[in-house]
Amino acid sequence: MAKLTSRKENYSQWYNELVVQANLAETSAVRGCMVIKPYGYAIWEKMQHQLDSMFKATGHVNAYFPLFIPKSFFSKEASHVEGFAKECAVVTHYRLKNDPDGKGVVVDPDAKLEEELIVRPTSETIIWNTYKKWVHSYRDLPILCNQWANVVRWEMRTRLFLRTAEFLWQEGHTAHATAEEAREEAEKMINVYSDFAENFLAIPVIKGVKSANERFAGALDTYTIEALMQDGKALQSGTSHFLGQNFAKAFDVTFTKKDGTTDYVWATSWGVSTRLMGALIMTHSDDNGLVLPPKLAPIQVVIVPIYKTDEQLAAITEKAQAIKKALEAKGITVEYDDDDTQKPGWKFAEYELKGIPVRLAMGARDLENGTVEVARRDTLTKETLPLENIDAYVENLLNEIQKNLFEKAKAFRTEHTYKVDTYEEFKERVKNCDGFILAHWDGTTETEEKIKEETKATVRCIPFDAPDEEGTCIYSGKPSHKRALFAISY
RNA sequence: CGGGGUAUAGUACAGUCCGGUUAGUAUGCUUGGUUUGGGACCAAGAGGUCACAGGUUCGAAUCCUGUUACCCCGACCA
Structure with a gap:
C-alpha cells in the first residue's frame, strides 16, 4: 500500500487518497456519483441508526415519498425553483429500443413523457403536494415526518462525500398549526444535529442562523451547524429550515382552526447527508490514515x-x-x-x-x-x-478516546478562531485560510457579497450564543450589535 | 460550465516528442518454501483489445480528429 500524501503537503490530495485507501468509497462509472464501499457504508449506517433513534425520541416517524417530481411542481414556489433549477436531472422518456443500425440501444422518440419528471434534488414540493391531502383540521397537526433517501443535484465539480451528484441523506418535513411551533421545531432539530455531531462524531460545531444570502431556497430562516476542518475551511454539516407558510401557500395547504377560521400550515425541513462522512474524516484523521471516534467505528x-x-x-x-x-x-x-x-x-x-x-x-x-x-x-x-x-x-x-477526539478538535477550533476588528486583518486571516473569524458585519447582503467577492470568505452564520456587543462593520463601518462567523467554506 | 493537466496489467508509473520484432518496471495477485514485537525474503507463475470512436500509414500506445472520464484552479452548492 502506497504511503498517504501528508496533510501539510497537499490537504485535498490527502483527503482523496485517504477515502480510497481506507476503503470508504470510490468513484464510479457514472459522472459525479460514488460507490460507497462496505466499510464506508458501515460508518454511515451507524450514523443513520443513531440519528434515527434521536428523531424517533423527538416524536418523528419515517415515511417515503417518490424519487420523481412532476416538473410543474417546481414552478409553484418561486425562490425554490430558482435555487435548484440549474442542477436538476430530468427524465424525458420512459423506453429504450434497439438501435436500427444495430449498435446497442437508443431512446425511443415515441416514448416521450407528457410532462417531464425531475429527479428530486430535495422533496419539499412532492411532500407538500401530499400534505395537502393529509391536513384539513388543526387536529391533523402537527405532521412530523422524516425520510431516508437519495437525492440528485447535478453539481459541476464533485468530490467523494463532500459533493457528489447523487447523495444519501435524511430530510425531515414537518407541518404545524402555528409559526411559534414551527420555529421551535426547526430549533429543536438543529439542537439534535449539534448534539449528534458533538457527542457521536466528536465534532465541535457552531450553531447559528444563516444570512439572507445563504438561506435555503424557500426558507424564512435557515439554522446551521458549522464545523472547522483541519485545513482551516468551514464545512456546513447540517441545516434546519423554518419555511414559514411558503410551501403551504404554493401547494394550497390550509386547515381549520379551533375557532373555525382557516389558515395556511407552517412548515420546517431539516437534513444531514453523507457529507457528514467528509466532516468526520477531515476533523480527526492524520497522516497515517483514518481516525474514527469509537461510537462510529x-x-x-x-x-x-x-x-x-x-x-x-x-x-x-x-x-x-x-x-x-x-x-x-x-x-x-x-x-x-x-x-x-x-x-x-x-x-x-x-x-x-x-x-x-x-x-x-x-x-x-x-x-x-x-x-x-x-x-x-x-x-x-x-x-x-x-x-x-x-x-x-x-x-x-x-470512552477516553471518544472524549479526547472531541477535546482535541475543540482545542484546534479555539486556536483557529480569531476576533478581528479591521478589514486589513480580516483579509490577512482569510488569505492564509486561518480558520473561523468573528467580526462585526452590518447585516446587509450588499456588504456580504462585497466581502465574498474580494476575499472569498462568506458569512457562515450568526452564532446563537454570540454575545451582544456594540461595534462597527469591518467593511462598511456601519454599526453592528453582534459578531458574525466568517470563513472560507467547502 | 470556463482555464490547465492526465488516461498504458488490480494499483502507481516508464515508453509517446522522433511510428517499426514478443509493450516494460515497481507493487499487488497465485503456488511452494523460509519468516512473523512496525508495511519480510527467495523461487516459479498468471495478468494488457495501450480510455473510447473514427482517420493517416505497408505498419499506430506513439501522428490527426472527435468523444468520455478523472485530477488541479475558478463560478455554483448539503
Whole structure:
C-alpha cells in the first residue's frame, strides 16, 4: 500500500487518497456519483441508526415519498425553483429500443413523457403536494415526518462525500398549526444535529442562523451547524429550515382552526447527508490514515496475534478469544485477525489506515508475562498491561478516546478562531485560510457579497450564543450589535 | 460550465516528442518454501483489445480528429 500524501503537503490530495485507501468509497462509472464501499457504508449506517433513534425520541416517524417530481411542481414556489433549477436531472422518456443500425440501444422518440419528471434534488414540493391531502383540521397537526433517501443535484465539480451528484441523506418535513411551533421545531432539530455531531462524531460545531444570502431556497430562516476542518475551511454539516407558510401557500395547504377560521400550515425541513462522512474524516484523521471516534467505528477493537509456531498461535488464540468474548459482552465490536498471510507490522499499518480506535497485540512475550499490548489510534501510543480486567480497561479507554477526539478538535477550533476588528486583518486571516473569524458585519447582503467577492470568505452564520456587543462593520463601518462567523467554506 | 493537466496489467508509473520484432518496471495477485514485537525474503507463475470512436500509414500506445472520464484552479452548492 502506497504511503498517504501528508496533510501539510497537499490537504485535498490527502483527503482523496485517504477515502480510497481506507476503503470508504470510490468513484464510479457514472459522472459525479460514488460507490460507497462496505466499510464506508458501515460508518454511515451507524450514523443513520443513531440519528434515527434521536428523531424517533423527538416524536418523528419515517415515511417515503417518490424519487420523481412532476416538473410543474417546481414552478409553484418561486425562490425554490430558482435555487435548484440549474442542477436538476430530468427524465424525458420512459423506453429504450434497439438501435436500427444495430449498435446497442437508443431512446425511443415515441416514448416521450407528457410532462417531464425531475429527479428530486430535495422533496419539499412532492411532500407538500401530499400534505395537502393529509391536513384539513388543526387536529391533523402537527405532521412530523422524516425520510431516508437519495437525492440528485447535478453539481459541476464533485468530490467523494463532500459533493457528489447523487447523495444519501435524511430530510425531515414537518407541518404545524402555528409559526411559534414551527420555529421551535426547526430549533429543536438543529439542537439534535449539534448534539449528534458533538457527542457521536466528536465534532465541535457552531450553531447559528444563516444570512439572507445563504438561506435555503424557500426558507424564512435557515439554522446551521458549522464545523472547522483541519485545513482551516468551514464545512456546513447540517441545516434546519423554518419555511414559514411558503410551501403551504404554493401547494394550497390550509386547515381549520379551533375557532373555525382557516389558515395556511407552517412548515420546517431539516437534513444531514453523507457529507457528514467528509466532516468526520477531515476533523480527526492524520497522516497515517483514518481516525474514527469509537461510537462510529464499525470495528472498535482489533486483536493481532504475533507468533512463531502453531502452538504459540493456539495459546494466543485461546486468550484472544476470551478477551473478545469479554469485550463483546460489554457491547464492544471486536475483530480477531489471525490471517497468516500478513505480518504483524503490515496489520498495524493497515488498522491505523482504517482508523480502528484500539489495537491489542499479543505475542510469546505476553504469553509468558500474562500481558497484552494496548495501542490507541488517536495518540498512536502503546502500553503493555496485565490481562486482568483488560475488558474494563478497554471499555474505559474507548470512552477516553471518544472524549479526547472531541477535546482535541475543540482545542484546534479555539486556536483557529480569531476576533478581528479591521478589514486589513480580516483579509490577512482569510488569505492564509486561518480558520473561523468573528467580526462585526452590518447585516446587509450588499456588504456580504462585497466581502465574498474580494476575499472569498462568506458569512457562515450568526452564532446563537454570540454575545451582544456594540461595534462597527469591518467593511462598511456601519454599526453592528453582534459578531458574525466568517470563513472560507467547502 | 470556463482555464490547465492526465488516461498504458488490480494499483502507481516508464515508453509517446522522433511510428517499426514478443509493450516494460515497481507493487499487488497465485503456488511452494523460509519468516512473523512496525508495511519480510527467495523461487516459479498468471495478468494488457495501450480510455473510447473514427482517420493517416505497408505498419499506430506513439501522428490527426472527435468523444468520455478523472485530477488541479475558478463560478455554483448539503
